[in-house]
Amino acid sequence: MAFEENDLVTDAEQRMTADEEALLDELGIYGDSRRKFLGQLGGAGLGALVLNIVAEQKALAFNDSGSAYATPAIENSVTVTFNVNGVKKSLDLDSRMTLLDALRERLGLTGSKKGCDHGQCGACTVIVEGRRVLGCLTLTAQCDGRSVTTIEGLATGDQLHPIQTAFIKHDAFQCGFCTPGQICSAVALMQEAKNGDASYVTPSVRQKTGAMQLSDEEIRERMSGNLCRCGAYPNIVAAIREIHTGKATDPMAAATMEVHDATV
């Protein structure tokens, strides 16, 4: 061999400064381990590694948190002040952060779920300014000054929202993952029906009436943005129907199924 592994180690070690020595000591690399470690790296690798470690240490020191998990400086930082479930919140966050991530990761409101993160499942449905929207496709930055209601904000103290009570009564979930989104969606749906808003299955959209009485077909169409992989749909419809009509129904009654338009 042209040179021994130990020769390389010795060269590398000789180039180390006292600070670099100290860093390797902090990493717990001593004696033989240090020789093997440095031998694998080679001279240039060591330099780069040490520089990285130094940079990382400086960044941590800058954040002054004393924790190895300190948040690095926020890139493209945006300050957002908004109202979440009746409480004013102010956050500095990366411009990329979606409302769903801000709720879950920054505010600890983990009721809203990340199902697909692409606007296809509805598990992240929350209510912004009275309207149901998808948290996963909303930038938190766009919510500055807005009012957000999540599943955590629907109950009044220990008093559940009527839709929540109805979901429990009608067993409108199995695994429960989609449920917060389903419930937020259903709460907003009630208001849309009161406003007389039409849906794709509304027979005559030309006549805008007052509050609408929704058929099961209407409820299904209006809830179609919320998927349930357990297939609790009949019970979800039953829960919403009960609150919408104000008529208590027997949860054990068989769910009716309608055949969709198969004319084409």
Add this chain to the structure above:
Amino acid sequence: MRPFKYTRAADTGTAMLAVSSNKDAKYIAGGTNLLDLMKEGVENPTELVDISRLNLSQIRTTATGLSLGALATNSDTANHPLVRRDYPLLTQAILAGASAQIRNMATNGGNLMQQTRCAYFYDIAMPCNKREMGSGCGALEGFNRNHAILGWNSNCVDVHPSDMCVALVALDATVYVQDSGGKARSIPFVDLYQPSADMSMSDTSLKHGELITSIELPKNSFASNSYYLKVRDRASYAFALVSVGAALELSGGKIKHVRVGMGGVAPKPWRAMEAEKMLIGKAPTEENFKAAADAEMKAAKPLKHNTFKIELSKRAMILALKRATGKA
């Protein structure tokens, strides 16, 4: 998602200046399509200019028709009393698309600017001429069940995903845009989708930095005879396999005026001109509807997996025309 600078524009001038001066900047309003594409790495803007709070959301009557603000949400537009009364085809088309949550977020201008849902466009590991001209079209010889049967070429066989735009092309809408120099222009809807030679992510004839301010619907007499039919793989919340927007004006038992738009069949919202020509002056009978559907589909060229769309388009057009004329 790549990092980007976020700014909220105070007025349209500031917004247009910001986007015009950075070729990698984009407007964001509802964000329902753009953020999804950014998560997939298909769109990588370095700057987003938030226009969602600009004063462009009015829906109002004009001397010639109804003006829809570019930033009115799809929900507000579909349920506006004047849209429901005078342009029910538009209401139905909007409500056939997406979900209530997405329609609450999505804006009219954004609906026009949305990208194809072609899976080869969405997957950056796949070839796609729209993303990178010259890389090829993955769908041309790939899984193309959802793709075009009309108006495609070998560079791209995608279909335009919008329902709303099918109604707009049928209703002869005009799109109003402005640029940062303050220059305003109008584009007939039927001419909006003109991909540039290199395609370069763009489906429309808009220049970088131009901003859609409103969409105008001319007055018409179609309100009592229109219907939007959408056929898809599940009952709701899915893109169209085929959709048809039909609007007619009847007089003395004959078709005086007719508009037929189609979705899910072409790279742009398709205006079924051949069908319209066949129907003018004829009686609104199933036989005539069938002749019109056959005429429109004469030019259809199916791909390997979507031959079914030709027959489906014919049946959908006949049914939409029947429902529009109260015959089904």
